[in-house]
Structure formats: structure tokens, C-alpha cells
Amino acid sequence: MMDTMARDWARLGERLKAGRIARDMEQQEVAAELGVGRGAIWNSESGKVAKVTMTIKLYAKLIGWDDKSVGDVLDGGEPTLVNEPETVALPEAGPERGAASDLSLAVQESLRKGPLLESRVEEVTTPAGRVRATIVIRGEDGLTQEELLAALRALTIQVSAQGGDPETEET
Numbered sequence: 001m002m003d004t005m006a007r008d009w010a011r012l013g014e015r016l017k018a019g020r021i022a023r024d025m026e027q028q029e030v031a032a033e034l035g036v037g038r039g040a041i042w043n044s045e046s047g048k049v050a051k052v053t054m055t056i057k058l059y060a061k062l063i064g065w066d067d068k069s070v071g072d073v074l075d076g077g078e079p080t081l082v083n084e085p086e087t088v089a090l091p092e093a094g095p096e097r098g099a100a101s102d103l104s105l106a107v108q109e110s111l112r113k114g115p116l117l118e119s120r121v122e123e124v125t126t127p128a129g130r131v132r133a134t135i136v137i138r139g140e141d142g143l144t145q146e147e148l149l150a151a152l153r154a155l156t157i158q159v160s161a162q163g164g165d166p167e168t169e170e171t
Helices: 007-024 027-034 040-048 054-064 067-076 107-112 147-156
Strands: 116-126 127-138 156-159 169-170
Touching: 007 040, 007 067, 007 107, 027 040, 027 054, 040 156, 054 067, 054 107, 054 116, 067 116, 107 116, 116 147
Parallel strands: none
Antiparallel strands: 116 127, 156 169
């Protein structure tokens, strides 16, 4: 594998954009499907990234690339289609995970990875009605149960009352 600095991020962006266009999709459609802002798609297509993110991996999957294609393109090769763009199969959450089909691909993918640490549903009654939060916390494979629990105890989630993006901090 080549050094990260020598990898051709602009080339990757060009190929992702070509795949999107082949699917007759706009940047905003891709962004909505992946659960990210349009700017993230623009940055990816413009080569304004310097590491392979979950967004790039899911973007590649959305346009039908196999799991190795991102690295292949970065190293000068071409993507390998696992499905033709118009019939690409997006990741689906299995019934064992119970993920709703209206969740973004990034959330669906995250629900599948790592050992389950905690899951629950919390409901709060407000003057405007009831609010339900479904909480699923997964750890990283390879960590001990003690390490995972320590990470969970250190996690604090702040939710904005204005409907902004939630923030996650470690305390």
C-alpha cells in the first residue's frame, strides 16, 4: 500500500463523482442517503480529504464498488463494481438489529459493528408531546469488557434543544 500522502485523492473524487453521475444522482441525494451534509460529498468528490472515512466507504458501496475499490483507486487502479450502478444493493439492517429503513446508511452500518454494550429506549414527556430516544452503544472489536465499559462510562451526549446536531464528548 502506498504512503497516505502519495495517494491520489483527486482521482478518487473523480471516480466517485463519475459513479454518482452513472446512477443519475445529485450530490444532495447521495448526502441524504448517507446521512451527511452535501459538503461532505463535495469534499470527497473534490479530493479535499486525506483519509478514508466511513462516508467514503459508504459512498463507494452506494455506487456499487466492492470493498477494495477505494484503496485500488487511490493507488492508481480502477474500481470494481459488485453490482451495476442502477441495481446496487445498499446495506440493510437485519431483523436481529431491528434498524428502521429510514435511518441513514452511516447509522445502519454503525448499528452492525462491534460488540453491544448497552441498548435501551428512553421516553420523556414534554408539553409538546412525548419524545423517544433509542440508544444503542457498541464498542470496538478486540477490546476487553472492562475497556469497553470504561469508555461507555466516560461518554456524555449533549442534545441541543434547538434541533441542532448532537454533540458527543468524553468526560
